[in-house]
Structures are given as C-alpha cells and as structure tokens.
Amino acid sequence: MGKKILHILSQIPDATGSGIYLQAALRHAAECGFENTLLAGVPVHSNHHEKLTLGAANFCPVYFGEEIPFPVVGMSDVMPYPSTRFSDLSPAQLEIYCHTFERKLEDAVERWQPDLIHSHHLWLLTSLARRKFTEIPLITSCHGSDLRQFHTCPHLQERVLSGCRDVDIVCALSEIQKLEIAQLYGIPEERIRVVGAGYEKRRFYQPQEKKHSDRPQLLYAGKLSRAKGVPWLLQALTQLPAGSFDFHLVGDSSGPEKEEILALAAPLGDAIHIHGKLEQEKLADLMRASDIFILPSFFEGLPLVLLEALACGCRIITTALPGVSELFSGIESERVELIDLPQMIAIDAPHPAEEELFVADLKQTVETQCAHLAKTNADAPCPKIDALLKDYTWGGIFRKIERLYLELTDSAE
Incomplete structure (x- = not known):
C-alpha cells in the first residue's frame, strides 16, 4: 500500500x-x-x-x-x-x-x-x-x-x-x-x-473540426459576482449590435450580486443563454461549441478555466492580472488578448471613475476578437499555445x- x-x-x-x-x-x-x-x-x-x-x-x-x-x-x-x-x-x-x-x-x-x-x-x-x-x-x-x-x-x-x-x-x-x-x-x-x-486533457480538448455558427458564440463561466467583473461585461455586451452574437452565461451565486447580474442580463434578450451551474463534462462541450471565452475578473490566482477554454479551442479575453500575465507572457497570438485592469479602490472593486473606460475596453476587445473570427486562418495552430497547454x-x-x-x-x- x-x-x-x-x-x-x-x-x-x-x-x-x-x-x-x-x-x-x-x-x-x-x-x-x-x-x-x-x-x-x-x-x-x-x-x-x-x-x-x-x-x-x-x-x-x-x-x-x-x-x-x-x-x-x-x-x-x-x-x-x-x-x-x-x-x-x-x-x-x-x-x-x-x-x-x-x-x-x-x-x-x-x-x-x-x-x-x-x-x-x-x-x-x-x-x-x-x-x-x-x-x-x-x-x-x-x-x-x-x-x-x-x-x-x-x-x-x-x-x-x-x-x-x-x-x-x-x-x-x-x-x-x-x-x-x-x-x-x-x-x-x-x-x-x-x-x-x-486542466484535465481527457475532458478539455479541441474538437476535430471547429465549427462556427452564423454569430460568434461568447462564453463566461465562473461565479456570478462583481469580483469576477460580470456586471461590466454585461454592460459592454448590451452596447453591441443586436443579433451580432450569442452569449452563454455559466455559473451561479446567491444574494444581491446574483440579482444585479440577472437584471443586467435581461436587456440582452434572446442573445443571452443562462445555463446556471454546469457539470465539468457539459462545460467542456459548451467550450468546444464556443468561439470566445471572456473572464474580466479583478482578482485571481491562476484561473483554471482559462486553460480549459484555451484547450477547447476558444479565443481568450481576460484581464491582465499578475498571474494571468505571467501565464501568457510568452504567447504572441491574437487568440489571447489581455485587458488592462482599472484602478482599484479595494482588492476586487474598481474605482467608479474607471468603470466606463473598462466597459469600453471590454466592448472594443470583443468586437476585435469577433472580427478575427472572420479570417480564413482564424483556427490556425499556434505552437506556443500548444506548448503552454502541454505544460499545464x-x-x-x-x-x-x-x-x-x-x-x-x-x-x-
């Protein structure tokens, strides 16, 4: 034994x-x-x-x-x-x-x-x-x-x-x-x-052929909380043209923050798909069907979900947290885009004066990544991303x- x-x-x-x-x-x-x-x-x-x-x-x-x-x-x-x-x-x-x-x-x-x-x-x-x-x-x-x-x-x-x-x-x-x-x-x-x-490579892996739908499929998975940046992401998405994307919101929480997030999600109408908490197998399936994974968090160590989404073939939009910046430091690819953190008044709360700019940055980055999807080589292999995933x-x-x-x-x- x-x-x-x-x-x-x-x-x-x-x-x-x-x-x-x-x-x-x-x-x-x-x-x-x-x-x-x-x-x-x-x-x-x-x-x-x-x-x-x-x-x-x-x-x-x-x-x-x-x-x-x-x-x-x-x-x-x-x-x-x-x-x-x-x-x-x-x-x-x-x-x-x-x-x-x-x-x-x-x-x-x-x-x-x-x-x-x-x-x-x-x-x-x-x-x-x-x-x-x-x-x-x-x-x-x-x-x-x-x-x-x-x-x-x-x-x-x-x-x-x-x-x-x-x-x-x-x-x-x-x-x-x-x-x-x-x-x-x-x-x-x-x-x-x-x-x-x-990440578990037996569960999180790319489909043999990435199939893109008529509209970009955007995905967030994590706690429904302000610390994860979800309210600001929803504000950014409501500024995009109606019918130009589908957004999948995965995760759960409780209390006032969940209520705030669901209220901010309502104006997206048919564009938003609220999944609640998903088991890992179903999350992996959804990642393989998605184009862009977005994590606008204000505080993380090393978010496993970024590795999981990347392994499933998603493009990544995330905040330039210290651990995240270290993780992606050697990656020069349009498939991973980091957004500057706003000035913070607490460890996971942005300064009110910075919120509008943060929302604008999120909106612009989503638009940029959606435009990249239209390129003929959007899914071309990236050796440095493949090497990173092998290490993790x-x-x-x-x-x-x-x-x-x-x-x-x-x-x-």
Missing part, C-alpha cells in the same frame, strides 16, 4: 476552482498508488462524496447546517451556493467553526494515521492542522482566495499566521504569488514552490506535487 494522504478543504469539494484542483489531486494521487482520505466541509444531507474518486469510508464530512449551525463558510465572499462570509462571523460562530473542525480533524487523523496532510488555502483550517499535528508533514496549496481573505479579514490574521507560517511546503500558482505569500505570511521562499495548476495538463502538474509528497514523507522517515 502506498503512502496515506489526508486531504483537507474547509468548503464543498466539487464546486469551485479549489474543488476542481482537489479532485484532480485525488484522481492522480490514486493513479500513482497513494491512499487518499478527505476531510471537507459540506452542507448537511449532501452527497458530495459521490462525485469524488473515493468512497464514503474514506470521506470525513464536516456538516454545515448541523455540526456547524450556519451555511458553509466560503473562501470567496460570493460562492455558487448558499454560504457565510468569514468577515461576517461573530466571535461565537468563529469558535464553533474552529472547534468543530479541530474535533473532526483529530478524529480523521486518529482513524486514518496519514503519512502526509495536503491542505487547501493558507487559512484557518491549515493553521489548525499545523498547530495540532506538528509531527505530520504538511503541504498546502494556495489558491489566491486565501490571500484575499487575509486582506479583508485583518482580525483573523494572527490566528491564521500562528500555524500557516510553519507549513512545510506551500504550492504557489505563480512566481508573483510566491512573492506575495512570502511577504504576507513570512514564510521563507525556499519553502514555497511554484507548482501552478492544470494535470498529469504534468501532479508530477510536481508527487515529488513534493515524496520529499516530505522520505525526510520524515
């Missing part, structure tokens, strides 16, 4: 970028002979383990709505399901949250006796795991949302730092993120390794993670 790994995630393990990352890690770890177990936060009466590559016997759920008597606390302030924000937790709720995860983590470690813990997010659960189990090697994947919470919840910083600064190895998404982690958490750079993130398959990414697993477990023996 291979080394035993306890994976831990404080939220639903199949609904966001970190959940997709976790699922890939579970799948590839199993293929490489590791024995996986998982502790994760889920709503009561959910069956999320059925979507994972491990049975119920290897899954330790922490039930929100029962053991923790409020909705799942999300690493993003807007989640694609009913959730609670860390910034809104009362002191009593925070103690219930931490005590419950501590108790369930102790149970999981006693039951499974892991050789290694792989946690997700440099946040409260990781800090707890480090403080409680100093003798078990701990590797942590940073996803970017944890860094945002660090900025927006200063009252939790000391609790987070008390354990996170002693993590054995941190997996960063980019060189820029590595520097930010070192600065915020005081973790030596030699303990922070740039691993990146990947999950198989390649997990080989880096596996080396870190073995580095930690071998040194612990």
Whole structure:
C-alpha cells in the first residue's frame, strides 16, 4: 500500500476552482498508488462524496447546517451556493467553526494515521492542522482566495499566521504569488514552490473540426459576482449590435450580486443563454461549441478555466492580472488578448471613475476578437499555445506535487 494522504478543504469539494484542483489531486494521487482520505466541509444531507474518486469510508464530512449551525463558510465572499462570509462571523460562530473542525480533524487523523496532510488555502483550517499535528508533514496549496481573505479579514490574521507560517511546503500558482505569500505570511521562499495548476486533457480538448455558427458564440463561466467583473461585461455586451452574437452565461451565486447580474442580463434578450451551474463534462462541450471565452475578473490566482477554454479551442479575453500575465507572457497570438485592469479602490472593486473606460475596453476587445473570427486562418495552430497547454495538463502538474509528497514523507522517515 502506498503512502496515506489526508486531504483537507474547509468548503464543498466539487464546486469551485479549489474543488476542481482537489479532485484532480485525488484522481492522480490514486493513479500513482497513494491512499487518499478527505476531510471537507459540506452542507448537511449532501452527497458530495459521490462525485469524488473515493468512497464514503474514506470521506470525513464536516456538516454545515448541523455540526456547524450556519451555511458553509466560503473562501470567496460570493460562492455558487448558499454560504457565510468569514468577515461576517461573530466571535461565537468563529469558535464553533474552529472547534468543530479541530474535533473532526483529530478524529480523521486518529482513524486514518496519514503519512502526509495536503491542505487547501493558507487559512484557518491549515493553521489548525499545523498547530495540532506538528509531527505530520504538511503541504498546502494556495489558491489566491486565501490571500484575499487575509486582506479583508485583518482580525483573523494572527490566528491564521500562528500555524500557516510553519507549513512545510506551500504550492504557489505563480512566481508573483510566491512573492506575495512570502511577504504576507513570512514564510521563507525556499519553502514555497511554484507548482501552478492544470486542466484535465481527457475532458478539455479541441474538437476535430471547429465549427462556427452564423454569430460568434461568447462564453463566461465562473461565479456570478462583481469580483469576477460580470456586471461590466454585461454592460459592454448590451452596447453591441443586436443579433451580432450569442452569449452563454455559466455559473451561479446567491444574494444581491446574483440579482444585479440577472437584471443586467435581461436587456440582452434572446442573445443571452443562462445555463446556471454546469457539470465539468457539459462545460467542456459548451467550450468546444464556443468561439470566445471572456473572464474580466479583478482578482485571481491562476484561473483554471482559462486553460480549459484555451484547450477547447476558444479565443481568450481576460484581464491582465499578475498571474494571468505571467501565464501568457510568452504567447504572441491574437487568440489571447489581455485587458488592462482599472484602478482599484479595494482588492476586487474598481474605482467608479474607471468603470466606463473598462466597459469600453471590454466592448472594443470583443468586437476585435469577433472580427478575427472572420479570417480564413482564424483556427490556425499556434505552437506556443500548444506548448503552454502541454505544460499545464494535470498529469504534468501532479508530477510536481508527487515529488513534493515524496520529499516530505522520505525526510520524515
């Protein structure tokens, strides 16, 4: 039997970028002979383990709505399901949250006796795991949302730092993120390794022949939130000529931001197709049928969805976030177009004076990419994009993670 790994995630393990990352890690770890177990936060009466590559016997759920008597606390302030924000937790709720995860983590470690813990997010659960189990090697994947919470919840910083600064190895998404982690958490750079993130090439791939419809097919997939730039994208699209495109809106959220986005979508009429949350297989099919993928986000680490869309043959329009700019730094192709970020008044909120210009930039870039589609060589191969995608398959990414697993477990023996 291979080394035993306890994976831990404080939220639903199949609904966001970190959940997709976790699922890939579970799948590839199993293929490489590791024995996986998982502790994760889920709503009561959910069956999320059925979507994972491990049975119920290897899954330790922490039930929100029962053991923790409020909705799942999300690493993003807007989640694609009913959730609670860390910034809104009362002191009593925070103690219930931490005590419950501590108790369930102790149970999981006693039951499974892991050789290694792989946690997700440099946040409260990781800090707890480090403080409680100093003798078990701990590797942590940073996803970017944890860094945002660090900025927006200063009252939790000391609790987070008390354990996170002693993590054995941190997996960063980019060189820029590595520097930010070192600065915020005081973790030596030699303990922070740039691993990146990947896409599943078995699921996300180009069709044998890209078929274009009469109108360009535009696609957004992600949370329906202001932080993702969705309201400004919708404003830009309403300024385009009616009947000149179809726009597919994939994703979900809840609360006022979702209501605002749906209200902004209404004027698009028949041009907009609201899909809600899609399973990965259906999203991949939609990507293969789409021409242009648009992600106007104000804050990301390394958005997996960009790699997935690119692998399916989509052109890319996205904001020039640090990690994104690093990812595409060697790509000189009209198939990838970066838009300058507006001046920000918060980590994921644009300055009101910059909003009109941002909308205009989005509109112009969409028009430019639609014009490129009309060219006879619009789908010509791009060797640099092909090389990039080859480097960012999950198989390649997990080989880096596996080396870190073995580095930690071998040194612990």
